[in-house]
Amino acid sequence: MAISVVPLLSGCVAALLPIAAAGMMGKTEIDRVKAKREFVASGAVEVFLPTNVDTVLAAETSDSRTDFTGQGGAIDEPDTALSDESRQYLSRFFRPLDVLQPRPYDDFARYALGQAVKLEAGEGVKSAVLVPRVDIFKPKTVRCEGKPLAVLIDMDDKSNSGWSRSETLYRQNGLVEALGELRAAKISVIWLSDEPSVLSDRISAILKDAELSASGADDFLFLDRGGEDRKQERRWDAANNYCIVAMAGDSRSDFDELYDYLRDPDGAITLEHMFGNGWFIAPPPLVTSAGDDAVELEEEG
Template structure:
């Protein structure tokens, strides 16, 4: 058979009905003619088709599954040995902080060669008490506050200070029955200044209390600095904010965030306002033991 007879229809078919890659593939077939299911080579002979030998399928070997024992009613389960439990003895409770016992304050002058006036002596006792209390607090002693625990009772029971509270020594500036008037040219007070420096060295902060209006805080601060009582201007100054603001409220507010360990003033009402409402002196007899043991009567600090 003439090869050209076979190729010609293919070429015509590619030019008329096919396009793209299909048409491009047709000339490649021109080198050999197709007839039915046979392929002719260039000499017109049937090309022998060599079938590739099929790859034998891999044989999967069976895997031996171990036989698990089956629990039956007759199966005896060995008992587990008890696990030893270590018994840890309880640690002993720490001993309670010792109650603070203030050493007695001597009524004699600290140095007979340098006698003090009664006002200076009472201020020296105030300083010594506050300093000793601060030292006791550092050793973990349970300190009593100078503020009464009950807002109404006259039993003399006092609050207790927490271990981490800041100790405060409070000084009332107002004269008995009046209001403090700061001097523009105050006199130096080296003795008082030395005592306050001792307290600051012990970690005690100083607070000044007055019913003077808060508007006068600058004048009070200047007077304390010039008198040497607050040379660095770092002390607390508590003045009246409005007509309803009382000293007792401010004392209690300060005691709520600190520990007031000692109060100094020139009258008993400087320690607690309930002194203003006693019907008789006998009514406050349970408060008297605090005088000299947290409350100290001193001379009025100089003003105008």
């Protein structure tokens, strides 16, 4: 599977570095092991990255693959050592990162890192997940005390429900760096999707190929558990074990399903303050089309 990058919104990863440095903490009173154990028991799946970094895309290094001939984007050079074969394959699809390209997840990451700084300073942090049966006129969020920090990213593309089965995906520009800053601050990453749980191995592999997973990180996939399971229930289950300080999605219903039932989704005035303060509208992390703002690469060969 080819993974590339889509540049969209503005930002700069350099602006995240001071916050991340200050946020590199892990409160001893927070039981991360218990949180992980109970979260996995609820149906979440840990995202694993094989320790043998030389196997990156090894299954797809066949010379039978054609060179890249369409639109793509840019990617930074991976920090891990790659074999010549893997590097040659990657060069067909990836190009050096243009640091001036827009980065749609910077504000999301910057806010979450700010919450980590507040927690380290002994200040309270607030969950971005609304309580069940929320009173829309007096909205409250799930309690955060004693829970490790996490962010939740909705992977589903409203314009393409078959994204996980696509042969080529485009990664949002700057997302790898943003996730690295979050993990350095001991913030877990939870990937939420309505894809069935039987696809967890495939989606984990997609995240690995896109360099969106990291060895030793407390990252999770939370996919459809079957039956009458709803994405909203999984948000609550995640919030029961982690303090979800920020959520990213491409529609308002990615933050709470109540938006699916409002006659006017823009009419929930009492929730507008959540946008930019825990809720962040952003394109899906992986998309099947580069779109108009993508960097067009010259055809090779």
